[in-house]
Amino acid sequence: MEEKEINPAESLAIIKTMIDTAKNKLADDGFFIIFWGWLVFIASLINYASVLAGSEYGYYVWPILMPLGGIFSFIYGHYQTKKEKVKTYIDTYLGYSWTAFIIGMFITLFFMPQHGMKITYFFLLLLYGMATLISGGLLNFKPLVIGSLFSFAFAIVSVFVSEREQFLCIAAALLFSYIIPGHLLKSKFKSQVNV
Amino acid sequence: MFKDLDPLLHSQLRLAVISLLVSVKKAEFTYLKEQTKSTAGNLSVQLQKLKEADYIEIEKSFKDNYPQTTCKITKVGIKAFEEYVKNLKQYINQ
Numbered sequence: 098m099e100e101k102e103i104n105p106a107e108s109l110a111i112i113k114t115m116i117d118t119a120k121n122k123l124a125d126d127g128f129f130i131i132f133w134g135w136l137v138f139i140a141s142l143i144n145y146a147s148v149l150a151g152s153e154y155g156y157y158v159w160p161i162l163m164p165l166g167g168i169f170s171f172i173y174g175h176y177q178t179k180k181e182k183v184k185t186y187i188d189t190y191l192g193y194s195w196t197a198f199i200i201g202m203f204i205t206l207f208f209m210p211q212h213g214m215k216i217t218y219f220f221l222l223l224l225y226g227m228a229t230l231i232s233g234g235l236l237n238f239k240p241l242v243i244g245s246l247f248s249f250a251f252a253i254v255s256v257f258v259s260e261r262e263q264f265l266c267i268a269a270a271l272l273f274s275y276i277i278p279g280h281l282l283k284s285k286f287k288s289q290v291n292v
Numbered sequence: 293m294f295k296d297l298d299p300l301l302h303s304q305l306r307l308a309v310i311s312l313l314v315s316v317k318k319a320e321f322t323y324l325k326e327q328t329k330s331t332a333g334n335l336s337v338q339l340q341k342l343k344e345a346d347y348i349e350i351e352k353s354f355k356d357n358y359p360q361t362t363c364k365i366t367k368v369g370i371k372a373f374e375e376y377v378k379n380l381k382q383y384i385n386q
Contacts, residue, residue: 105297114311186316
């Protein structure tokens, strides 16, 4: 871009092009959605399988896998933030909505011994749905919006099934709300980068 | 009577930079350079002019031992941009 005289029409064209450039940048590559989607999906199925097999040890998959996932996410997130050349408002809003999700999740889990597993999973599924719906809206990404509805639907289903089947509700919710939309988001992000 | 367009914004590169910064929270020098397809030298000069008018803030830091320049629009800058767009409309609609 050189310095030269511009007329009002050219000014308007510059403004439009630059605003569109910033706006159309897809703010998320779906990494965390995919990562946590698969992690919780696998943990749910391991727990379900162990309950089916009559073992109580399946539960330990949560206190082992989740903190490991948390540590990995923290390191990866830190590294990614350093690499970012631009910080959009959407990045900030996404950060707030997922922070709200994490706080809500910890509070829900903290009271699990008092309220029991059943209601806890119900609330966790609602939180999954809320966080993905907000993210889908912010990113203007339909698959995530539609996917979030599955979490709400499976939250309702989870009320009517046994604790054992609740693990399947979680796995199914993760598959439709996180894993599938997450991979679609990733491929959209990649195609954008390659343009 | 048409109002004069802010000469500071009525320049191809400075207008492009401000339009980008209006849309994002903050952006690195390299990002601005890539998006505006400008040269580092010219961009530096124009950023400095915008900074002197308090339209943008420039933050210099280090990332992995490399100097890093991050730019952010100020309230003064947003107001100037809005005013510029408002005045621009008069010319477009004439």
